[in-house]
Amino acid sequence: MKTTRAFIVIAATMVVATLAVTPVNVLGQGFKPTRAVDVVNHSRAGGGSDLFARALVQMLEQEKLIPPGWQVLNKAAGAGAQAMAYLAEKKGDPHTISVFTNTWVVTSLTVKETTYTIDDFTPLVRMILEPTVAVIKGDSLYKNLKDFVEDAKKKPGQLIQVGGTVSSVDNLFRNLIQKTTGAKWQYVDVRSGGERIANLLGGHMHIYFAQPAEVSEHVRAGNVKIIAALTESRLEGLPNVSTIKEQGIDVPIITQVRGAVGPPAMPKDRVQYWEGLFLRLTKTASWKKYVKENEVESAYLNSEQLGASLKELSNQLRETLKEAGVKVVR
């Protein structure tokens, strides 16, 4: 009995002492992870979000902003659904965050099985906007997207666009352009980026709305050419490529977003930590190199701004998805 009581006393003293030594955590200012963080993503190994998560961890480590040992977790089922369910389970856990893309928003809108939607999570930061460009085979006669659209008008349904799933940005752009111009062409959903380029190079399909980095080597080899930037303004890396609006096709621009979210209802101090960490990352040399090499736009937003931007994106995607004929369930 005596020893038990002594033990309790010692334990209690230790707890008090710990609290006294580390008042910062209790008072809520300056949260810092106390162990390695798990970074969740919704791709399989080698997929887009997987690579983004790994690149983030690698850069953070390289710039000595975090200690080594952070893990990347793949929760690939259900196009974001499994990753969302996993992150929701981690409510209250300070050591789990996830990277996200438009896919999370689209899945929230269109998959009725998902118990959680993007609105359930704590927005942390937006990091990247990925521009889309229109790509055709190198020996094709079209000089710009306008030529392609005009040709499509002449032979409706004969030209073929290759791209991702019906709910992907590529197909949404197709629907928007078809609607404004009255042209009609076919859309074939091909699983991986590699197979899409193969179909373009083989001449089986005629146009592909890609991310610049996906095709840059083929552009350099002369196998394909970029005929329009589906962006608001010209891209830094492609100053000679005119934008879709310059070519007289006025459509709303949808951009692929990449960033990070946390489990539901994350306390303010933790949000601040993540905002600070990623903001510091965007100022580093590694980040600048990454942005340049992958031909993406560094587009940091903090938690509050991201929250507002996600609502906007959600509304925009809901309308465009409906127009594209995808069943919206929320």
Next chain:
Amino acid sequence: METLQNLSLGLSVALTLTNLSWCFIGVFIGTVVGILPGIGPPGAIAMLLPLTFKLDPTSAFIMLAGIYYGAKYGGSTTSILLNIPGEPSSVVTCLDGYQMARQGRAGPALGIAAIASFIAGTFGVLGLMLAAPPLARFALRFAPPEYFAVMSLGLTMVAYLTGKSVVKGLLATFFGIWLGIIGTDLFTAQSRYTFGQVELVDGIDFTVVSIGLFAVAEILVNMESRVKADLFKLPKGLRNLLPKLQDLKDCRFAFVNGTLVGFFVGLLPGAGATIASMISYGIEKAVSKHPEKFGAGAIEGVAAPEGANNSDAGGGLVPLLSLGIPGSNVGAMLLAALYLWGLRPGPLLIHEHPELFWGVVASMYVGNFLLLILNLPLVPIFVQILRLPYFALYPMVLGISIVGVYSVNYSFLDVWLMGFFGLLGYLMRKLHFPMAPLVLGMVLGKPTERALRQSLMMSQGDFTILFMRPISATLLSAAVIILLSPTVQRLSLREKKGPQRV
């Protein structure tokens, strides 16, 4: 001449002590990854990627490529010994490999798997070395209609895999196709047969089904008879641990078949080694003089799919290295690695970094050789597993199966599903339903559907697109011939012998 010069450049890169060591490390890790079910090369490469940033890209690529083709050697081990497919592409190996093990021929089965892998792997590299750019251009001629034709050709193999009852064979095939359909519709993103479960939105993983049907069902069947003195006949003496000269002679055609089918399917992005191994197994059975032995321990039934599985690696690297187009998850991982190391994989890679391309090619010759001398001595050691008493062996098999299945998606639903497919496999065995058609249906059903619907999207719903293109027309004609030939054979047999039950 130029090739020889290039190869000597490659050898000078690959034979340095550093690169030799990395090659060995790669193929060794690959073998281990192949043996363990569930974890596959993409996962292993993802885990090791951060460690490669400090390496020279060529050394790093040599190591990662070693994991890729090394895993293909290891995949057969558990298939043969324990009826647990180590990788999806080794499922077909279970059919005859495990039967051989039960007949006391585990050693020859493992040995022939290693030898077939070595031969096909080496010829696969030869194809990669001699003709990568023209072969890549050839592969570009394949669009959805051609893929549909290849997949149809694969599905016709059912005709050779059904066993005694055609009806049961077809039922199993359709059930397999249905299993493949579960998940999300490929194009409209509608859920199909998910019963409201998020875990099913992506469909049921092939690993879950195959481990259930093979490994778990096998345990159930064997638990039934309480006393069975020797389930495995143990091989006696060292001489029975390796394939005999006669075995090698029997497999002559299987080596060629496996090499060609694997390499060709490997060239096509998105087709995959599992499909290659199945098609080569079907071909092997179709041309065999004793097709009745398949499924009962025919050594060619191990050699052909294992060969196909390995030359697929050489084929798969063709579009990856000469065009920057990955054909599989592993390919995508390797491509990502090249980017992360600061290289620019694409059509210009071979010209701008000849030391990388030729170094990797040369290292693959070396690596395949290393794998052969690594795997053959392991055969007698692995065979000792069969000495374990059942009360130790079965819990171990079940344990490996559960861990393997769980590690695919980290989902417990998958473990329950494995149990369900175990029971299903047990019932199928009792009712004499063949397994092979189910597996084939599951693997080929979805890609066939995808290719067909893509073709029809291209043609605005016009079916003639499938027959108007020379490559797909040829392949589809071949499919029709294959489909009809057993029926014709059967009919002519019936005429000779008079009416009888089929």
